[in-house]
Amino acid sequence: MSNTAQAMGHLPSGTGVCTTVPDMFYIPELIFDALVWCLVASTYVTPSNPQGWVMFVSVFCFVITFIWFFIFLCGGHRNSAGWAAADFAYHGLAAFFYLSSSVSLAYITLTFGPLLDLKYYRMDISAVVFSFISTLLYFIHAIFSANRWKTF
Template identity: 45%
Template sequence: MVFGGLVWILVASARVAFPPDQGWVMFVSVFCFVITTLLLILYTAGVQNSSTAWMAVDVFYHFIAAVFYLSCAVLEASDTRFRFIFLNQVLKINIAASVFAFVATLLYTIHAVMSILRWKNSS
């Protein structure tokens, strides 16, 4: 949630060369932030009760979030590279957003793999 929130904040304050790319990155970061917060609240409330259906939802969501964040990280890094090469501007905010998007991708991937292992062990 922390890194996703950082991506959201940094992308909102960044300038990009291609506004549709920024729109996709904002959509994914806000969507994943909201759904992750909702899942955290549900898990804290104990709604899942160690159900295999909830484990499947957890695996599916974190896999989709990892794929979405990977696409965002690549788009953000591509836009940052484009602006740096062709417009010759210092883009610290865009670079930070790219880095945090890659970190969020890594964390969602790790959580998805851990959820798969937990799901296999419970079956």
């Protein structure tokens, strides 16, 4: 096995989580999840169903990503192929959830946003942008996690 395959098939722990390619996305994911969460929570919830889905996705992904990051940071994953597969599965699911919530948030912002106060409309636009950035981060993390899982 080559050195690149060994390096790719290794699950880091400790501060190595902040330096390896798929795992260095944890911090930006947490930041953008929190931004979406705060921006959607501070606007009017009209209509409530799509906004509730966006809130669920942002809070769910923030909490699970934080737990996942903490497990990797503490070395609780034991460097197994099962953890690599679970890492890929979670980030793929999070990317799918975020894509669905981003599209619904963009639709609601375009439909009902101009009816709101300009301050809340701008906050909704910011939430849409940050939500699509989160989608991109989770998608990229899922792609790199799939490559790492494949090399195990």
